[in-house]
Amino acid sequence: MGCDFTVMDRQIESPRGPVPDGKLVYCALGPGSSMIGAPAPSLKLVLDGDERYEIDGRTISVKPGEFLYLDAGSQCIGTNRSAMTGLCLLLPTNGAANLPAGHGDDPVLGRALVLSTRASALGRTLWDYGRRIAHNPLLGPAIADELVARVEVAIAEPLERSRAAIDGLKxxxxxxxxxxxxxxxxxxxxxxxxxxxxxxxxxxxxxxxxxxxxxxxxxxxxxxxxxxxxxxxxxxxxxxxxxxxxxxxxxxxxxxxxxxxxxxxxxxxxxxxxxxxxxxxxxxxxxx
Incomplete structure (x- = not known):
């Protein structure tokens, strides 16, 4: 079994379940809200438009050129006030070993972190794949496994850098x-x-x-x-x-x-x- 690929063109009212092998979703949505499950860590990239997430009582905005790292936990709500496109990448539920120590209840980063696509190799990779899929969604099934594998390897670096930056603040x-x-x-x-x-x-x-x-x-x-x-x-x-x-x-x-x-x-x-x-x-x- 490989990573699933789906095109999401409408909001959903109930969250989807665990994904043992990971899942890549290309989102092309009109205004509205969706209930989002979080059985495993995920990344949510905004290509165009913007999105707001209600996560554990906090409102977090993600703008074009940014991506949200969301750790496993309770369900959240994603809302976009206008049309948006982006990617949602759910990491395999059996892929936790590839994440830095402390994921799931990180004492420094917290559960949700917004990062720029330009400032890390991972971000630039997400942006490149996102644009390719937006141009031709039919590419999705062929490159989903490749993208998930690259993210599993690369995710530790921006998280560790972010942790060090937050720790450095006085x-x-x-x-x-x-x-x-x-x-x-x-x-x-x-x-x-x-x-x-x-x-x-x-x-x-x-x-x-x-x-x-x-x-x-x-x-x-x-x-x-x-x-x-x-x-x-x-x-x-x-x-x-x-x-x-x-x-x-x-x-x-x-x-x-x-x-x-x-x-x-x-x-x-x-x-x-x-x-x-x-x-x-x-x-x-x-x-x-």
Whole structure:
């Protein structure tokens, strides 16, 4: 038996039962609510529209480009106020061994966690598969097993990183740290979404709903570096990938990563990689 695949085009009133081998659901729903069972951990990706979940007395919003990790537990309610598309991936009920220790009653993460698709390999994988299935749902049965297997392997990394980030926040109450992490993840997603230009601290603070002072302080506590340094690293990593791919001048790479000119990119690149972009490209060519 393999993973089931289903297209869900209407809301459901009663939750579905356990899925020993996992299940992948492509959702294309009009406005309404569904009762959702949670016999095993699941991931819920929003491609278009948005969705709200009532989970253990909390309301959690998931926007396009985000996914919800929901651990096993009591039933919850999912509501979308307008048309939405997305994926729901129910992990196999016998796949708990692949999750990090403490799942099911995580003392730090809690039961539900919203993460960006851009900020982890798992998120990018979900987004890529989701778009492919949205374009052609007939692909679903052929790739369901593959996606579930990849998620089972990859899920531990973002959960462990999230746990470390929440632990790093200097706030007494756990509920406060979780809320701060939620806001910081929105700011981090904004940085990943805007690697083609410089981003100001004021912009990030507005996205996170924090003051600039508190954003800078808590971001460094959670992720180990300032938001500006984090964003610079993303842009330079993108520049390195573009240079490695070839076909673009240094000036074009500078423009694609938000630097004013090739001189500014060269200075930033040398500070991070220890060599000029030209030398780095030559070294890569020799290594290949």
């Amino acid at each position: 706030a007494v109450k756990l509920s406060t740290r979780r809320e701060l992490f939620r806001r910081l993840e929105r700011a981090r997603e904004f940085l990943h979404a805007h690697i083609a230009r410089a981003v100001t601290l004021a912009e990030m603070a507005s996205v996170a709903g924090l003051s600039q002072f508190h954003l800078a302080r808590y971001f460094k506590d959670a992720y180990g570096e300032s938001p500006i340094s984090y964003h610079r690293a993303l842009r330079l990593d993108r520049a390195a990938k573009l240079l490695a791919a070839g076909g673009r001048s240094l000036a074009e790479v500078a423009e694609a990563t938000g630097y004013s000119d090739q001189v500014a990119l060269s200075h930033a690149f040398r500070r991070t990689y220890g060599v000029s972009p030209q030398s780095w490209t030559r070294q890569r060519g020799l290594a290949a």
